[in-house]
Amino acid sequence: MADIDQLSDLAEQIAVLYADRFGVERDATWYLGKMTEELGEVTSAYLKLQGQGRGEGSRADLEDEVADLLGFVLLFARWQGIDAGAALERKWGGYLGPQ
Numbered sequence: 001m002a003d004i005d006q007l008s009d010l011a012e013q014i015a016v017l018y019a020d021r022f023g024v025e026r027d028a029t030w031y032l033g034k035m036t037e038e039l040g041e042v043t044s045a046y047l048k049l050q051g052q053g054r055g056e057g058s059r060a061d062l063e064d065e066v067a068d069l070l071g072f073v074l075l076f077a078r079w080q081g082i083d084a085g086a087a088l089e090r091k092w093g094g095y096l097g098p099q
Helices: 004-022 028-049 059-079 082-097
Strands: none
Touching: 004 059, 004 082, 028 059, 059 082
16 A cells, blocks of 8 residues: 555656646646536535445446545645644544553
8 A cells, every 4th residue: 555655756747747738727726616516526426326426336447536635635735845644643643642
């Protein structure tokens, strides 16, 4: 299994290819817009899978959309200079108290 830094590197490589291919400026509008778009697609895929959306859904569709959302969250974190792994450990790990 890849660690969060490897996944961030992968997301960055793909984002560069995407931006070059489609002439996209990776600015705040792009990062925030893509995260919002992907969250909507996760919601849609989940609702379809539950029989509450238009069309049929599949587990693979839901997994793909979660992957897209995670990729854009990692890209946004990197763009903002956030170590997503360290932030998650600090924030979520803090609920466990001192180890």
